[in-house]
Amino acid sequence: MDSRTKGKTVMEVGSDGVAVITLINPPVNSLSFDVLYNLKSNYEEALSRNDVKAIVITGAKGKFSGGFDISGFGEIQKGTRKEPKVGYISIDILTDLLEAARKPSVAAIDGLALGGGLELSMACHARISTPGAQLGLPELQLGVIPGFGGTQRLPRLVGLTKALEMILTSKPVRAEEGHSLGLIDAVVPSAELLTTARRWALDIVERRKPWISSVLKTDKLPPLGEAREILKFARGQTRKQAPNMKHPLMCLDALETGIVSGPRAGLEKEAEVGSQVISLDTTKGLIHVFFSQRGTVKVPGVTDRGLIPRKIKKVAIIGGGLMGSGIATALILSNYPVILKEVNEKFLEAGIGRVKANLQSRVRKGSMSKEKFEKTMSLLKGSLDYESFRDVDMVIEAVIENISLKQQIFADLEKYCPQHCILASNTSTIDLNKIGERTKSQDRIVGAHFFSPAHVMPLLEIVRTNHTSAQVIVDLLDVGKKIKKTPVVVGNCTGFAVNRMFFPYTQAAMFLVERGADPYLIDSAVSKFGMPMGPFRLCDLVGFGVAIATATQFIENFPERTYKSMIIPLMQEDKRAGEATRKGFYLYDDKRKAKPDPELKKYIEKARSMSGANVDPKLVKLSEKEIIEMTFFPVVNEACRVFAEGIAVKAADLDIAAIFGMGFPPYRGGIMFWADSIGSKYIYSRLDEWSKTYGDFFKPCAFLAERGSKGAPLSAPVEQARSRL
Numbered sequence: 078m079d080s081r082t083k084g085k086t087v088m089e090v091g092s093d094g095v096a097v098i099t100l101i102n103p104p105v106n107s108l109s110f111d112v113l114y115n116l117k118s119n120y121e122e123a124l125s126r127n128d129v130k131a132i133v134i135t136g137a138k139g140k141f142s143g144g145f146d147i148s149g150f151g152e153i154q155k156g157t158r159k160e161p162k163v164g165y166i167s168i169d170i171l172t173d174l175l176e177a178a179r180k181p182s183v184a185a186i187d188g189l190a191l192g193g194g195l196e197l198s199m200a201c202h203a204r205i206s207t208p209g210a211q212l213g214l215p216e217l218q219l220g221v222i223p224g225f226g227g228t229q230r231l232p233r234l235v236g237l238t239k240a241l242e243m244i245l246t247s248k249p250v251r252a253e254e255g256h257s258l259g260l261i262d263a264v265v266p267s268a269e270l271l272t273t274a275r276r277w278a279l280d281i282v283e284r285r286k287p288w289i290s291s292v293l294k295t296d297k298l299p300p301l302g303e304a305r306e307i308l309k310f311a312r313g314q315t316r317k318q319a320p321n322m323k324h325p326l327m328c329l330d331a332l333e334t335g336i337v338s339g340p341r342a343g344l345e346k347e348a349e350v351g352s353q354v355i356s357l358d359t360t361k362g363l364i365h366v367f368f369s370q371r372g373t374v375k376v377p378g379v380t381d382r383g384l385i386p387r388k389i390k391k392v393a394i395i396g397g398g399l400m401g402s403g404i405a406t407a408l409i410l411s412n413y414p415v416i417l418k419e420v421n422e423k424f425l426e427a428g429i430g431r432v433k434a435n436l437q438s439r440v441r442k443g444s445m446s447k448e449k450f451e452k453t454m455s456l457l458k459g460s461l462d463y464e465s466f467r468d469v470d471m472v473i474e475a476v477i478e479n480i481s482l483k484q485q486i487f488a489d490l491e492k493y494c495p496q497h498c499i500l501a502s503n504t505s506t507i508d509l510n511k512i513g514e515r516t517k518s519q520d521r522i523v524g525a526h527f528f529s530p531a532h533v534m535p536l537l538e539i540v541r542t543n544h545t546s547a548q549v550i551v552d553l554l555d556v557g558k559k560i561k562k563t564p565v566v567v568g569n570c571t572g573f574a575v576n577r578m579f580f581p582y583t584q585a586a587m588f589l590v591e592r593g594a595d596p597y598l599i600d601s602a603v604s605k606f607g608m609p610m611g612p613f614r615l616c617d618l619v620g621f622g623v624a625i626a627t628a629t630q631f632i633e634n635f636p637e638r639t640y641k642s643m644i645i646p647l648m649q650e651d652k653r654a655g656e657a658t659r660k661g662f663y664l665y666d667d668k669r670k671a672k673p674d675p676e677l678k679k680y681i682e683k684a685r686s687m688s689g690a691n692v693d694p695k696l697v698k699l700s701e702k703e704i705i706e707m708t709f710f711p712v713v714n715e716a717c718r719v720f721a722e723g724i725a726v727k728a729a730d731l732d733i734a735a736i737f738g739m740g741f742p743p744y745r746g747g748i749m750f751w752a753d754s755i756g757s758k759y760i761y762s763r764l765d766e767w768s769k770t771y772g773d774f775f776k777p778c779a780f781l782a783e784r785g786s787k788g789a790p791l792s793a794p795v796e797q798a799r800s801r802l
């Protein structure tokens with residue numbers, strides 16, 4: 078392959094008269110412009126050759142195609158590649174050349190057929206797949222639309238309702254389901270894929286199999302009135318579920334045009350909106366997230382050293398409380414044998430009971446069979462001592478947030494665990510060097526910071542100290558992948574990356590409320606911005622015990638920029654500790670539905686008098702935009718510190734940490750990406766002004782001041798010399 082080109086296709090013509098065109102663009106045979114233009118020339122050649130009767134399209138190395146090459150969107154957004162004529166690929170190549178050809182084509186699908194991959198196959202006249210194939214249109218997840226004819230052909234093949242489900246959820250279906258839906262014509266074992274596809278193509282030529290152009294099918298489409306109703310409902314749901322995004326509605330416009338005005342008009346509309354969505358800010362954000370998420374496993378100086386992950390055969394967890402039981406659940410679900418250690422029988426039973434309940438909820442929802450439940454539970458063993466730790470490969474400590482207890486546990490672990498065993502802590506705030514102070518095992522001490530509930534939340538913050546070995550990080554990255562977490566490797570400090578960013582967010586909210594802002598309006602503005610919930614609802618969910626423990630660590634370690642509010646401690650004194658006690662910033666009914674509490678005023682007023690704060694008329698009447706700025710610019714400020722200190726190696730890692738750890742809206746691209754979309758100059762000037770009026774909590778850090786004064790991007794790399802890692 079020419080080093081300047083990205084991917085290619087090759088064509089081989091057999092003595093049976095079938096031309097087999099293979100897509101080659103590792104690792105997922107994505108459809109780069111080079112692949113697509115090569116495909117076009119192969120096709121033209123096949124159509125012009127007298128020895129070719131039919132065509133089979135397949136992908137190299139067991140993968141049909143993972144879709145359009147997503148980096149192509151970035152090139153168009155940055156202007157480094159000229160966008161082809163609107164509709165050139167979907168109409169000129171796939172519809173007018175391929176689907177309308179006088180020679181039939183069959184797609185032979187192994188592995189993946191996603192996005193443009195599935196769309197290319199739908200333009201063929203039949204599709205044969207292997208049993209493991211995944212078929213889907215995940216484009217909306219990336220901020221684009223199924224723009225190679227997907228909005229027109231999928232409803233015609235599987236019906237409007239199923240097509241909407243597949244497109245709006247971005248979820249793929251397996252081959253068997255695809256077969257029963259009419260998307261796939263036959264499912265055959267891998268070894269028979271190509272021969273079956275060749276035979277099928279020749280059968281079409283000889284009219285033994287139907288010659289079907291999906292785009293012209295109408296039998297699965299509902300009558301017009303019904304289709305309009307279905308689309309109206311889908312629009313309503315989409316507006317509710319994705320209120321800040323335009324592209325899903327634009328996708329529905331393309332679908333509707335095809336149904337109302339015919340497939341040609343639909344293809345044209347799809348091409349028009351497909352081109353428009355590429356420049357939406359939300360699309361830029363989502364594409365940035367796609368690559369950033371995959372970039373977190375590339376850690377300079379660690380993953381580029383050729384280290385192979387060691388096999389982790391058995392894991393021990395200390396503490397079967399909320400976190401320990403969640404971590405145990407995540408591990409046994411991925412077939413790791415686990416030992417769970419607790420302080421006494423009662424607590425052990427409770428811990429194992431929590432794991433059981435986590436799995437039983439899957440059985441109830443139908444996502445786990447009873448047999449699988451039994452098999453998974455059999456991987457978990459309880460223990461009250463360290464004897465069974467003698468052959469474990471990794472320990473994850475998840476006891477209460479208490480330094481001296483953790484220090485004692487690590488000293489014990491050193492005595493009982495084998496030399497190679499990884500010693501991990503799930504601490505959410507404590508410096509790992511302190512935890513390992515009483516050991517000589519600093520090179521195998523690492524943070525494995527899960528988020529609650531640990532078997533559900535996708536992020537795993539891997540915390541390395543200056544002593545943690547690269548091998549240990551590589552091992553933990555591998556475990557993270559096996560238990561299906563998105564790992565982010567960060568440096569050691571109080572709060573690491575996620576909690577350091579989280580803290581100013583809740584603090585800013587307390588600051589505003591003490592000066593007269595309405596907590597419920599703050600929560601509402603933050604939810605509209607796209608967070609799963611506002612800061613006050615979140616404090617209730619996490620519980621005030623955890624909130625106070627975390628605050629204590631921050632006050633101790635970063636006193637100069639901590640806003641000390643008494644609202645939470647005052648409520649805690651009155652035994653209102655959040656959702657678990659049914660009273661916090663909100664009141665909770667039997668179904669845990671939250672409603673505002675007029676009594677909250679009392680606590681706010683008392684806290685205000687204790688801190689000596691005054692109601693500020695300007696802050697009482699903040700607009701939603703101002704609320705977002707005053708709660709999130711302090712987060713940007715802290716993210717800048719974390720980046721400048723080298724706690725995060727790449728700004729994109731902070732984007733992923735914010736999205737998967739804090740619930741920051743992915744379509745805003747993550748905290749640093751969002752900040753750069755606003756501009757460092759503006760953020761700096763706002764924080765600078767507030768710090769002069771309201772104090773050091775808002776004071777821009779040196780990094781932000783330096784970049785903000787020049788208007789330089791915050792996510793540009795930090796010089797290595799200044800990085801701590």
Ligand SMILES: CCCCCCCCCC(=O)CC(=O)SCCNC(=O)CCNC(=O)[C@H](O)C(C)(C)COP(=O)(O)OP(=O)(O)OC[C@H]1O[C@@H](n2cnc3c(N)ncnc32)[C@H](O)[C@@H]1OP(=O)(O)O
Nearest residue numbers: 105107143144145146147148191192193215223224225371
């Ligand atoms: C107006 C101008 C013309 C353009 C018209 C636009 C219309 C476009 C219409 C269209 O068809 C759009 C699309 O097809 S968009 C793409 C749709 N496809 C997807 O969303 C799939 C994305 N990929 C995945 O979900 C996973 O990668 C996958 C399930 C395929 C594999 O997962 P796995 O865990 O095995 O590997 P992973 O680490 O995720 O990826 C490995 C490697 O491959 C890179 N990659 C994956 N998919 C793509 C892709 N579609 N384009 C480019 N690169 C892709 C990924 O980044 C990884 O790279 P790395 O360097 O980290 O190894």
Ligand SMILES: NC(=O)C1=CN([C@@H]2O[C@H](COP(=O)(O)OP(=O)(O)OC[C@H]3O[C@@H](n4cnc5c(N)ncnc54)[C@H](O)[C@@H]3O)[C@@H](O)[C@H]2O)C=CC1
Nearest residue numbers: 396397398399400401418419420475476477478504505529
């Ligand atoms: N609760 C949360 O949302 C999160 C907590 N964390 C961290 O995870 C750790 C655990 O937190 P939670 O699970 O919430 O606490 P928890 O209080 O629910 O559970 C702690 C468990 O540890 C047990 N334990 C105490 N000493 C022990 C010992 N010597 N041997 C074995 N078991 C022992 C206790 O009996 C208790 O069951 C803390 O470090 C916390 O900061 C991390 C992320 C989120």
